[in-house]
Amino acid sequence: MAQQHLDPTNSTNSTVVPADAVAGYLRAQATEFLRALRTHRETGGGAAAGAEESAYAALALRRSARRISGTLHTFRPLLDTDWSESLRPELAWLSGSLGREHAYAARLNRLVTALNRLSGATPFPTQPPIPTRPTTTSATTGRSTTAASTAGARPADAASTAGSRSVDATSTAGGRSPAAVPTPDRGNLTVGAAKAGALLDRQLTLARTRAHSAALQALGSSRFHAVADSLAVLASEVPLTPTAPTADLRPLAAAAHDRLRDAVTGLPLHMAGHPYNAEALIHGLSPDTAPHPQDAPWHQVRLLLRLHRYALEVLYPEAVPVDVRLLAAGEALNRHRDASEAASAAASAARTPRITPATAYALGVLHADQRHEVEASRFAFQQSWQKEAVSTS
CATH class of the missing domain: 1.20.120 (Four Helix Bundle (Hemerythrin (Met), subunit A))
Known part of the structure; x- marks a missing residue:
């Protein structure tokens, strides 16, 4: 039914x-x-x-x-x-x-x-400290130099792959494979x-x-x-x-409903039906700090949906009948708004002067994550609206 x-x-x-x-x-x-x-x-x-x-x-x-x-x-x-x-x-x-x-x-x-x-x-588990050999502190200086020069000739040397690993750390590893040494890049990302x-x-x-x-x-x-x-x-x-x-209130409430439907018709729902919206990356590196241009029509639909809900409250003063479609659409648009504003906050924080590259990278990943939430919210709205169109056809 x-x-x-x-x-x-x-x-x-x-x-x-x-x-x-x-x-x-x-x-x-x-x-x-x-x-x-x-x-x-x-x-x-x-x-x-x-x-x-x-x-x-x-x-x-x-x-x-x-x-x-x-x-x-x-x-x-x-x-x-x-x-x-x-x-x-x-x-x-x-x-x-x-x-x-x-x-x-x-x-x-x-x-x-x-x-x-x-x-x-939970934090990344800390690796146990690598034991050092106290007898090789001064007597094996020449061997350490030889080990360093030999490591420099290896194309897969840990110093070339990690970038920040020192020669002393390589020599004190006791000939252990570089894979056994904690990767500092992961630690840098955590920091x-x-x-x-x-x-x-x-x-x-x-x-x-x-x-x-x-x-x-x-x-x-x-x-x-x-x-x-x-x-x-x-x-x-x-x-x-x-x-x-x-006067009769129903035509005015119906006009609010029509404005909502017209605004939804103008949304790129065909793009929201795909798992990834490549056009969202357009002007992604622009210095303009204005909100994302794709978000404005969705915010407008959210506003019109709220006005439609208030009109229903006027028509049904005792209690508005439950409409699952309106609830699902409203929740999706609320998540869309929250994720969009959170992504803007992450991008704004990434513009802070003199932050470390690792911090900027983490903020970039966070921004991408929130933009992904934006796309997921649009997809959820598209799914609920398509179900509504099918059920009323």
Whole structure:
């Protein structure tokens, strides 16, 4: 039996959804915003438990701000134009200010986890020390020189293959095969990964600290108080247009759904269906630090999917029916966004002056790993969307 997807254009309910539904949704979200604001003010600056609760309250503030802003965008023909157009940019500013700290923390956790996975969950085992012969310290100087000269004539000598191995280390190996000596290149890669993790920790922790300070400043600014006052009024009164009482919300929600489908149609899903996207390497070494040009359309689809989900919340005030396709698509696009931003952070860290080649190499491997996650997320989205197309055909 084919799954029924939540398409407002094909709703089985022919009943008109009045504008009171969007008004009730906006009032509920404004009330949630004010409740979260009170919790944030009561717990801010307290102990560790209070700080954690304050962080959850900040996320709740952002959640309500996003939903109010998205609803104002989707159903703007039914709302007072001057009021909604002046409030939407302020909500976007607030949502961005409150979300950066959490984003930096999640990005650092993602990159450190990836580094641990790429370098191994446990450190590389240390090799036992090679015993030396105390009687050959001074009496065998000539033999050591002869051994070194003989080793120089061998094409597969350890000094030529390892590059950084000294002649003394070769002579003190007691004639042991170079394969028995720990490979310093692997150790250098491990050290490079550790230094890359430390560099990312410094940079992203600093960015998170600055974002936290900026969020506190934003919450204490007159700009935020103006937004809070507007939402306090919204919790009791929604400025609708004179024609709103006779309007039906379903066509506006269907328009949001159509914008989502059109944006998905513009995605290169044929490329996402392949295991590797070679075109993602185009301009990969460009000095431009702007986000990857292929990512922007996918980020736009993620935004439109979120607006479509908010519209469904308005149409189904009690509980939105579960749509597995929407859940899978949203999760894939969230992973796509996270991996894309993590790859940009790794590339930015690799541009740090005076880092060692091993550190830069580890950051390059990390960047490639996150771009691979981007491709995997696109493939997952493509698979879920193709299943949706098959089931509704």
